[in-house]
Amino acid sequence: MTTQKPGLFIAFEGGDGAGKSTQAARLAEALADRGLTVLRTREPGGTPIGEKLRSLVLDHGHGHIDARTEALIFAASRAAHAEQVIRPALLRGETVLTDRYIDSSVAYQGAGRDLGTEAVRSLNEWATGMLAPDLTVLLDVDPSDGRRRRTANDGLEDRLESEADEFHTRIREAFLELAASRPDQYLVLPAGLPIDTLAEQILARVLALRAARDTLVP
Ligand code: TYD
Numbered sequence: 001m002t003t004q005k006p007g008l009f010i011a012f013e014g015g016d017g018a019g020k021s022t023q024a025a026r027l028a029e030a031l032a033d034r035g036l037t038v039l040r041t042r043e044p045g046g047t048p049i050g051e052k053l054r055s056l057v058l059d060h061g062h063g064h065i066d067a068r069t070e071a072l073i074f075a076a077s078r079a080a081h082a083e084q085v086i087r088p089a090l091l092r093g094e095t096v097l098t099d100r101y102i103d104s105s106v107a108y109q110g111a112g113r114d115l116g117t118e119a120v121r122s123l124n125e126w127a128t129g130m131l132a133p134d135l136t137v138l139l140d141v142d143p144s145d146g147r148r149r150r151t152a153n154d155g156l157e158d159r160l161e162s163e164a165d166e167f168h169t170r171i172r173e174a175f176l177e178l179a180a181s182r183p184d185q186y187l188v189l190p191a192g193l194p195i196d197t198l199a200e201q202i203l204a205r206v207l208a209l210r211a212a213r214d215t216l217v218p
Contacts, residue, residue, distance in 0.1 A: 007090035008210060009131075011101040014139035015172050016161045017146030018191040019198070023139065024097045026199040027206065031095055036210075039089045042099035044077040047084050053077040058158040065159075067113035071120055074105050075127040082128040095210075101133060103178050108160060111174035112167050135209055137202055138179050141191035143168035 010027070012020040021042075028038045044054040056062055057073045065073075078101070089096050102124040110117035141149075143165045150161060179186035187205045189198055 005087070005090035006093040008095045008135075008206070008213060009086065009090055009133045010095065010097050010206060011103065011133040011136045012097065012099050012139070013101070013103045013107075013136055013175060014191060015141045015143060015146045015168055015175070017148070017150035018139035018141040019149070019195070020099050020137075020139055022195060023137065023198055023202055024099050026195070027202055028097055030199070030203045031206070034207075037092075037094045039085070039094050039096045040099075041081065041085055041096065043081060043101060043104065044074055046077075046081040046086075046098070049080050050077040058160065060159055067109060067115050070113065071105060071109040071115055071123065074109065075123050078102065078105070078124060079127040082131045087129075087131060095206075098133075101136075102128065103136060103138075103175060106178060107171045107174035112163070112171045117174060133185070134213075135206065136179070136186050137205075138175055138186055138188045139191040139198070140172065140176065140188055143172060145192065 012024050014020055024040055028040045031038045043050070044057060045051045053073050053076055057065065057070060057077075081098075086096050086098065102121065105124050106117050106120050109115050110120035146168065147161075147165070151157065176188070179188045187202065189201060191198075
């Protein structure tokens with residue numbers, strides 16, 4: 001499944017504390033230096049309604065949120081993001097980098113919350129009209145390393161981050177299974193590699209994809 005659009009759609013995925021935002025920023029800078037128009041965005045969020053949904057689902061203090069409600073809030077945020085932001089940018093020929101996409105719901109709600117990965121996938125394919133990334137960069141992080149890295153700054157964790165390590169281990173396994181099921185669609189890298197090494201490997205893969213696309217679509 002590809003976007004079939006002139007632009008290129010790259011998703012960054014991985015457990016909390018994997019360093020996705022750092023790598024998305026590095027890639028955006030490197031691609032912009034090469035003259036490409038890059039749109040950097042994130043989930044949940046990316047639109048005004050999505051940012052409201054983000055605070056509903058991540059902030060503590062909204063009372064109990066059951067697993068199905070949680071999955072639907074993430075999917076609603078994603079529907080707006082795909083329709084209002086990602087698809088239009090791809091149609092304009094831009095390179096879209098998103099910090100998290102459908103795989104996050106499949107891993108966190110499907111596996112982590114035990115709603116079933118297939119049910120969550122089909123909900124999200126419906127929500128996005130089957131808009132799939134051309135490449136997913138998976139930064140694989142051990143849950144205890146991830147917790148150490150993300151609490152190093154302020155020590156604060158959101159609703160999902162504060163779940164037990166066992167929850168995060170199920171998520172890690174789900175991400176790795178997704179990548180193993182479609183290896184050509186993924187670049188899997190250990191999150192613990194030096195930042196520059198990760199950035200170089202990600203850039204090389206994206207430039208190769210861009211070149212292949214330019215050969216196919218003159
Ligand atoms: P993220 O924005 O990566 O965290 P932060 O910016 O605070 O580092 O993601 C927020 C949390 O939401 C993260 O724990 C993963 C979770 N999440 C889901 O459970 N399902 C989803 O579909 C998405 C997009 C995120």
